[in-house]
Amino acid sequence: xxxxxxxxxxxxxxxxxxxxxxxxxxxxxxxxxxxxxxxxxxxxxxxxxxxxxxxxxxxxxxxxxxxxxxxxxxxxxxxxxxxxxxxxxxxxxxxxxxxxxxxxxxxxxxxxxxxxxxxxxxxxxxxxxxxxxxxxxxxxxxxxxxxxxxxxxxxxxxx
Amino acid sequence: xxxxxxxxxxxxxxxxxxxxxxxxxxxxxxxxxxxxxxxxxxxxxxxxxxxxxxxxxxxxxxxxxxxxxxxxxxxxxxxxxxxxxxxxxxxxxxxxxxxxxxxxxxxxxxx
Numbered sequence: 001x002x003x004x005x006x007x008x009x010x011x012x013x014x015x016x017x018x019x020x021x022x023x024x025x026x027x028x029x030x031x032x033x034x035x036x037x038x039x040x041x042x043x044x045x046x047x048x049x050x051x052x053x054x055x056x057x058x059x060x061x062x063x064x065x066x067x068x069x070x071x072x073x074x075x076x077x078x079x080x081x082x083x084x085x086x087x088x089x090x091x092x093x094x095x096x097x098x099x100x101x102x103x104x105x106x107x108x109x110x111x112x113x114x115x116x117x118x119x120x121x122x123x124x125x126x127x128x129x130x131x132x133x134x135x136x137x138x139x140x141x142x143x144x145x146x147x148x149x150x151x152x153x154x155x156x157x158x159x
Numbered sequence: 160x161x162x163x164x165x166x167x168x169x170x171x172x173x174x175x176x177x178x179x180x181x182x183x184x185x186x187x188x189x190x191x192x193x194x195x196x197x198x199x200x201x202x203x204x205x206x207x208x209x210x211x212x213x214x215x216x217x218x219x220x221x222x223x224x225x226x227x228x229x230x231x232x233x234x235x236x237x238x239x240x241x242x243x244x245x246x247x248x249x250x251x252x253x254x255x256x257x258x259x260x261x262x263x264x265x266x267x268x269x270x
Contacts, residue, residue, distance in 0.1 A: 019238060022217035029221055039202065046221045047197050054193075054214075107210050112194035119198070 002142050004035055007069040013056040015082065018106065021057040024065040025050035028076070031069070038146040044120035045074050045140050051113040052078040052136050058103045059083065060133065074140040076121075084130040092118070092126065160184050160269060162225050165205065166251060169263050171228060174240055176249025182225045187269050189261045193218055200224060205264065207257045211235045216242040216250075225249065230257040 011024035029046040033039075049065065056063040056078060063080030085091045091098075092114050099109020118124045123139035163180035166173060173180075185203030190196045191210050200206050202223040208215060209231045216239055219227050226249035229235055235243075235250055243250045253260060 019213045022214065022221070025221055026217065043202075043222070050197065050217065050221055051194065106212055106214065107191045107193045107208075108214075110192045110194060112192065112198065116194050116198050 002035075002037055002041075002072045004032075004037070004069040004071060004074070007031065007067070010064045010066045011053075013053050013060075013063050013065060013078075013080075015057060015059070015061045015063075015080075018054075018057055018103075018108075021053045022050050024053055024067060024076075028067050028069075028074070032074070038142055040146045041074075041140060041142050045076065048117040048120040048138055048140070049076050051116050052076065052138070054108055055113055055134075055136070056080045056082075058099050058108055063133070072142055076136075076138045076140070078136040079133065080135075081133045084132055085126070085128040085134055086130050088126050088128055160267060162205075162249060165226075165264065165267065165269065168267055169228075169253060169255070169260065171251040171253050174229075174235060174250045174252055175243040176226060176247075176251070179225075179247070179249050182249070184225045184269055187261065187264050189257050197222065205269070207260050207264075209233045209257060211239060213239045213242045215239065216246055216248045219243075219248045220246045226251055228253065228260055230255060230260045 025046045029042050032042040060080035060082030066077045068075040094115040095111040097109045097111035103109040121138035122141050125137045128134040162182045187205045188200035189207040191208050196206050200222050203225050205226045206224050207228045211233050215227050229252045232254040
């Protein structure tokens with residue numbers, strides 16, 4: 001069974017600093033690998049964290065990504081100071097984007113980011129206040145097919 | 160198939176990735192959208208793109224890709240190559256289009 005060492009860290013993300021974004025994702029991936037977490041879980045956390053960092057970078061003035069690991073759970077909570085999202089449901093629609101041309105030219109802002117986060121995370125919530133900022137809360141737990149010891153034992157108990 | 164075989168067969172120019180030519184290549188992905196590559200490329204894949212900025216290294220590192228093939232005669236930015244060396248990511252270039260690279264990879268058996 002996966003049991004992560006308690007860890008909590010807030011990573012700052014600066015709006016417009018494209019080349020610097022991704023540090024939280026890289027660090028959390030490394031920490032999960034070091035604790036022999038399932039590769040697929042590490043992949044999901046890394047992708048969703050990278051996407052949320054890029055969202056802050058593309059849309060906000062600044063923000064931070066808080067990573068908390070505890071037991072078998074990883075929480076990724078992003079808070080930014082920025083324009084906020086007037087219609088969250090619309091923003092979550094795959095393909096919808098308000099990203100500037102610069103971000104699009106770099107291959108970001110195609111309206112796939114939230115979809116990636118939602119698919120990767122086991123809990124996913126976006127809340128926003130226009131003119132103040134946006135909060136994205138995600139949680140990740142090992143899924144039954146991700147090869148955690150113990151989970152496979154439970155599965156084999158069916159026969 | 161190893162990265163070295165692909166490099167030779169497609170006449171790719173290695174820019175970074177010394178010592179990682181024996182990496183086994185498990186498949187491939189073609190996209191210039193980073194979110195699409197993140198959603199679809201798997202560990203050990205090669206990613207064919209015409210993007211040249213440092214974030215392609217971040218994606219390759221996160222996904223544990225075998226290499227990024229920069230197609231279409233594009234030249235990776237210096238910051239991209241510096242980051243790739245630092246993080247141990249293989250970047251190779253080719254004047255061929257992404258379409259041609261994908262076709263030749265597929266013909267070689269990379270699927």
